[in-house]
Amino acid sequence: MIQEQELKTFVEGTTNYFEVAAQQPASIGSPYLVTEGQPSCHEYTGMITITGKREGVVYFTAPKAMLTVLLMKMQESDFSHETMRDLVGEVANTISGNARKDFGRDFVISVPSVVAGERPEIPAANGTRSFVIPINWRSHSAKLIVALK
Amino acid sequence: MNASLNTNGARRSFKLMIVDDSNIMRRRIERSQQFEELELVGTASNGVEAIEMFRKMDPDVVTMDLTMPQMDGIECIENIVKLKPAVRILVISALADKATAVEAMEKGANGFLNKPFTDRQLNEAIAELIR
Numbered sequence: 001m002i003q004e005q006e007l008k009t010f011v012e013g014t015t016n017y018f019e020v021a022a023q024q025p026a027s028i029g030s031p032y033l034v035t036e037g038q039p040s041c042h043e044y045t046g047m048i049t050i051t052g053k054r055e056g057v058v059y060f061t062a063p064k065a066m067l068t069v070l071l072m073k074m075q076e077s078d079f080s081h082e083t084m085r086d087l088v089g090e091v092a093n094t095i096s097g098n099a100r101k102d103f104g105r106d107f108v109i110s111v112p113s114v115v116a117g118e119r120p121e122i123p124a125a126n127g128t129r130s131f132v133i134p135i136n137w138r139s140h141s142a143k144l145i146v147a148l149k
Numbered sequence: 150m151n152a153s154l155n156t157n158g159a160r161r162s163f164k165l166m167i168v169d170d171s172n173i174m175r176r177r178i179e180r181s182q183q184f185e186e187l188e189l190v191g192t193a194s195n196g197v198e199a200i201e202m203f204r205k206m207d208p209d210v211v212t213m214d215l216t217m218p219q220m221d222g223i224e225c226i227e228n229i230v231k232l233k234p235a236v237r238i239l240v241i242s243a244l245a246d247k248a249t250a251v252e253a254m255e256k257g258a259n260g261f262l263n264k265p266f267t268d269r270q271l272n273e274a275i276a277e278l279i280r
Contacts, residue, residue, distance in 0.1 A: 016265065017265050020265040020266065020267060021265035023267075071173075074173070074177060075177075075180060076173060076176065076177075078172075078176075082172075083172065083173060086171050086172050086173050087173055089171070090171045090173055090174060093171075093216060093243055094243040094264045094265055095243075096243070097216065097242065097243025097244045097245060097264070098243055098245045098263070098264075099245075100244050100245050100246040100249070101245035101246055103246075104246055104248070105244075105246045105248040105249055107246075109216060109244075110216075111170065111216055111217065111218050
């Protein structure tokens with residue numbers, strides 16, 4: 001299961017993403033363990049499968065309203081469904097890839113897969129427990145979910 | 150920005166290709182780079198497309214993502230360096246471990262920029278590549 005120090009890597013990666021890509025820091029809440037079922041998701045979810053030294057999933061889930069503002073901050077003018085999907089995948093990819101600074105190159109990340117909709121089906125990673133890192137940015141809330149063996 | 154000059158003092162131009170599986174990132178790199186001497190000649194969303202585009206457009210400068218479907222950036226770098234050893238390649242990737250950066254440089258990349266990046270970081274990295 002993921003250790004506290006390892007969670008810190010993802011908290012730092014999330015903080016860095018918003019500071020640099022959105023040029024506006026996010027407020028990161030205290031991570032918590034999901035004790036029952038799967039964590040709830042927002043409209044768009046980007047998922048990265050982890051293999052190698054560790055196994056599991058990392059996913060970033062956010063509402064459309066937050067992604068729209070994030071795109072504006074990035075000077076993007078296309079707010080289509082496809083661009084929203086692209087963005088959640090890219091955020092999940094960037095935070096997961098940045099984690100290799102601490103986990104090393106054997107922390108192998110997949111290309112992103114994306115699900116969209118009110119109640120997305122998120123595949124459960126066997127033998128893992130999900131930690132949720134709450135993200136508050138401007139008036140919006142999102143989550144980074146880390147489930148690693 | 151200082152323009153690169155050839156031996157006659159005239160501004161040199163470079164053909165640029167952007168490789169990234171994210172549309173947002175491709176547009177971001179295109180929009181943020183501030184070099185008049187760079188002419189965008191093509192974009193690709195994976196290594197296979199990139200090699201095809203490279204053969205067609207013969208770019209001088211390539212920005213290269215690493216984690217991509219079909220063919221990743223490391224394999225793509227190996228292939229395009231074989232086609233044109235003088236090509237200048239800037240890897241732009243989220244993969245933040247040193248071993249990956251070293252491997253990319255060993256395969257023929259000339260620079261490495263971690264995502265996320267600021268416009269200033271991007272332009273400094275490109276300036277290193279073309280000066």
